[in-house]
Amino acid sequence: AQSVTQPDIHITVSEGASLELRCNYSYGATPYLFWYVQSPGQGLQLLLKYFSGDTLVQGIKGFEAEFKRSQSSFNLRKPSVHWSDAAEYFCAVVTSGGSYIPTFGRGTSLIVHP
């Protein structure tokens, strides 16, 4: 079965600094990879996803993520963080067979200091 690890429970950055959130997955074949963001009191919203092609994917709100097969990683990046980016971020993986049930990581909470 696939698994997703987000090694950082909390990350604190200053506004304007760069950001990288880590995501590692365990799955034999190429997975379908997603990043979602959850603002306080809200549901999850898709930031970006990878399922084939260019390994660097662009998403909404200035985020990007890079799929590295050799490292089984799909890290999320943003060059300059805004205070409104403070939220919970979830990485998810879906395998290509079966009922396409996503497996979610436990989430990383982003704190942005002014």
Add this chain to the structure above:
Amino acid sequence: NAGVTQTPKFRVLKTGQSMTLLCAQDMNHEYMYWYRQDPGMGLRLIHYSVGEGTTAKGEVPDGYNVSRLKKQNFLLGLESAAPSQTSVYFCASRQGTSGAQETQYFGPGTRLLVL
């Protein structure tokens, strides 16, 4: 187009009481999901449905039942609530016709407190 809506937004129950959470989507999606979110645990799948009239168990189904009598609605029932079911419950849906790359669309959540 409201997307995915959940009713109620917040509820307090006493141990042993029952209740039903309603999820509705207006996107004609085939697949629907119920998750619970607990601190430090991420999202855990309770039950899901791949189409009208179908349901299947997820990772943590015990203590919950579901029904999908209409394509647009997915109901989550708690027959006898326990304090361990205090959580935030999220419903999600996806189109179900284009494979694993489809996006899930989430509702705003229902906060449930069981005393």
